[in-house]
Amino acid sequence: MSTRAQIAIQLGPEEWAHIYCHYDGYPSHMLPALVPWTPKDILAAKEIRQVRADELDCFDPPREPPILPRPTRELCHLYVWQDGTWVELDPEAAQPEELPS
Numbered sequence: 001m002s003t004r005a006q007i008a009i010q011l012g013p014e015e016w017a018h019i020y021c022h023y024d025g026y027p028s029h030m031l032p033a034l035v036p037w038t039p040k041d042i043l044a045a046k047e048i049r050q051v052r053a054d055e056l057d058c059f060d061p062p063r064e065p066p067i068l069p070r071p072t073r074e075l076c077h078l079y080v081w082q083d084g085t086w087v088e089l090d091p092e093a094a095q096p097e098e099l100p101s
Contacts (some may be wrong), residue, residue, distance in 0.1 A: 005030060005081045008071040008089070009039045017043060017065040018072065023050040025077045034079065034086040037091075041057050 005025025007029050009014045010072075024030065033051045034042075047062035071080050071089055080089045 003077070004075040005077040005079065006073065006075055007034075007042050007051075008068075009043055009081060011067065014069040016068050016070055016071055018043065018074070019043070019048060019065045020053055020063075020075075021048045025075070028076060030077065030079060031086060031088065038060075039081045 001092060003025040004022050004023075005021045007019040008088060010016050010020065021030070024033075033053050035050070036053055037056065040058065043065075045056045045058045045062065046065055047059040049057040049059060051057075073080060073090065078089050079086050082089075
């Protein structure tokens with residue numbers, strides 16, 4: 001069974017690329033695995049099978065990530081780059097002023 005996740009990366013004021021991650025999207029794996037990767041690395045991957053600290057296992061060919069107006073959790077987990085680190089974001093629990101701008 002796969003724990004699917006998304007990584008939302010802000011491109012503009014109301015533009016967020018949502019990169020799909022197929023395996024191991026649970027926080028105890030993803031947060032440490034994302035540490036060495038920058039938002040630029042994740043954007044370049046476009047669509048990911050699994051994030052590991054030593055490798056981004058990517059789909060070939062990848063699909064372009066959907067662009068949405070704000071971070072949107074459509075799968076089990078959603079991760080964003082905030083204040084220089086990766087965090088899990090629960091958009092339903094966060095107040096609008098707490099969401100990354």
